[in-house]
Amino acid sequence: MTDFVTDALRERLLEGVHAAGREVLAIYAEDFSVEAKADESPLTEADMASHHALVALLKALTPGVPVLSEESGEIPFETRRHWARYWLVDPLDGTKEFISRNGEFTLNVALVENGVPVFGIVHAPVLVTTWVGQAGQGAFKWKNEERFAIHVRVLPNPDIEPWKVVGSRRHGTGAFETFREGLPAHVCVSMGSSIKLCLVAEGEADLYPRLAPTCEWDTAAAQAVVTAAGGEVLDARTLQPLRCNQQEDLLNPDFIVAGERDARWERALKEALAE
Numbered sequence: 001m002t003d004f005v006t007d008a009l010r011e012r013l014l015e016g017v018h019a020a021g022r023e024v025l026a027i028y029a030e031d032f033s034v035e036a037k038a039d040e041s042p043l044t045e046a047d048m049a050s051h052h053a054l055v056a057l058l059k060a061l062t063p064g065v066p067v068l069s070e071e072s073g074e075i076p077f078e079t080r081r082h083w084a085r086y087w088l089v090d091p092l093d094g095t096k097e098f099i100s101r102n103g104e105f106t107l108n109v110a111l112v113e114n115g116v117p118v119f120g121i122v123h124a125p126v127l128v129t130t131w132v133g134q135a136g137q138g139a140f141k142w143k144n145e146e147r148f149a150i151h152v153r154v155l156p157n158p159d160i161e162p163w164k165v166v167g168s169r170r171h172g173t174g175a176f177e178t179f180r181e182g183l184p185a186h187v188c189v190s191m192g193s194s195i196k197l198c199l200v201a202e203g204e205a206d207l208y209p210r211l212a213p214t215c216e217w218d219t220a221a222a223q224a225v226v227t228a229a230g231g232e233v234l235d236a237r238t239l240q241p242l243r244c245n246q247q248e249d250l251l252n253p254d255f256i257v258a259g260e261r262d263a264r265w266e267r268a269l270k271e272a273l274a275e
């Protein structure tokens with residue numbers, strides 16, 4: 001439960017994120033250049049335009065609340081570990097999807113309180129879709145200006161209806177394949193960016209195992225959506241909820257997003273991680 005984000009603040013945040021999304025779309029529509037970051041991952045003008053727009057928005061709406069963005073540059077753990085509340089931003093998640101122009105990229109803004117993502121906005125401008133989740137207030141999806149309440153779905157009986165698993169377009173691993181081999185009947189779809197977590201939140205997928213690296217900004221906003229929709233984002237080994245800002249680096253452990261706990265996928269996950 002967070003009471004920091006009032007209805008009025010949420011509306012201003014949504015307007016601002018949509019405005020940043022329009023800046024990103026304007027770049028998407030033109031020829032854009034691609035640079036390589038220090039870690040060899042790609043960076044476009046759109047990542048930086050969205051970063052500047054979102055940081056300015058958050059600083060204007062909530063002066064005094066620190067902002068950590070993927071494109072901020074490093075903030076030492078010694079400084080940020082004292083933050084009881086901060087904004088965590090991935091201005092463009094799915095940069096490779098942006099570059100390949102398949103529309104599967106998102107703008108992500110999370111509010112983290114004491115390590116827990118309690119509020120999140122995930123906006124996919126090409127899909128004209130925005131997911132919002134707020135602890136204690138549920139989760140919503142806007143699609144073409146229409147608003148729907150969303151909720152995870154109950155795992156179906158796989159003999160009647162196969163489970164739905166969502167995986168990365170680019171980060172499939174042997175462990176992911178072993179996990180699938182341990183599952184009952186299921187179908188698998190590939191998707192880029194934090195949209196994967198949102199698909200679990202809205203009951204379009206049952207499981208998203210991520211047995212490959214990600215950073216906290218990749219997941220925090222969508223984790224708030226998933227939890228507000230009744231699901232969980234769990235460390236794949238401990239099955240405890242992911243927490244932010246607990247350590248020097250900003251890497252997540254391997255994790256799984258699930259609408260519901262179930263011994264069958266927990267067993268498959270254990271086998272996949274034992275390899």
Ligand SMILES: Nc1ncnc2c1ncn2[C@@H]1O[C@H](COP(=O)(O)O)[C@@H](OP(=O)(O)O)[C@H]1O
Pocket residue numbers: 041070090092093094095096167168169170171191192193194213214215218251
């Ligand atoms: N080696 C690595 N270490 C940390 N994060 C990584 C990584 N390889 C990929 N990622 C993260 O995975 C995200 C893409 O995941 P997916 O392929 O499932 O969409 C990237 O987001 P960005 O596009 O914001 O850089 C990046 O942050």
Ligand SMILES: [Mg+2]
Pocket residue numbers: 090092093094217218
């Ligand atoms: Mg990202």
